[in-house]
Amino acid sequence: MKRITRRTSHLFAALLAALYALPGTLYAQEVATEALNTVTEGLTQGMTLILNLVSAAVFVIIAWAIITKFNDARRGRSDWGEVVVPFIAGAVVLAFVGWLNTEGQTAIESLGATG
Numbered sequence: 001m002k003r004i005t006r007r008t009s010h011l012f013a014a015l016l017a018a019l020y021a022l023p024g025t026l027y028a029q030e031v032a033t034e035a036l037n038t039v040t041e042g043l044t045q046g047m048t049l050i051l052n053l054v055s056a057a058v059f060v061i062i063a064w065a066i067i068t069k070f071n072d073a074r075r076g077r078s079d080w081g082e083v084v085v086p087f088i089a090g091a092v093v094l095a096f097v098g099w100l101n102t103e104g105q106t107a108i109e110s111l112g113a114t115g
Contacts, residue, residue, distance in 0.1 A: 059094060062094060066090055
């Protein structure tokens with residue numbers, strides 16, 4: 001009978017210790033969840049910034065190519081028909097990059113919502 005009592009008292013002491021530590025554990029879990037949400041929010045903002053910077057870089061490169069071709073045609077170094085090619089190709093590429101940017105933003109927002 002003494003052995004059962006000893007086990008029961010150890011079990012009761014372990015249960016009391018767990019109940020005593022429960023508020024601290026819940027608080028630590030809440031702090032960890034907030035930290036994870038903060039990190040996830042920072043990552044999504046960083047990914048959004050990178051995505052927007054890449055889109056802006058593509059726009060600048062295409063604009064530079066079109067302006068260069070326009071200046072070459074104005075100075076007589078190339079034909080005016082050659083200005084149309086980078087303009088049309090640039091418009092197609094910018095439309096595609098805009099679509100990718102929208103899809104990427106949606107994916108990043110869903111990543112942030114699940115985190």
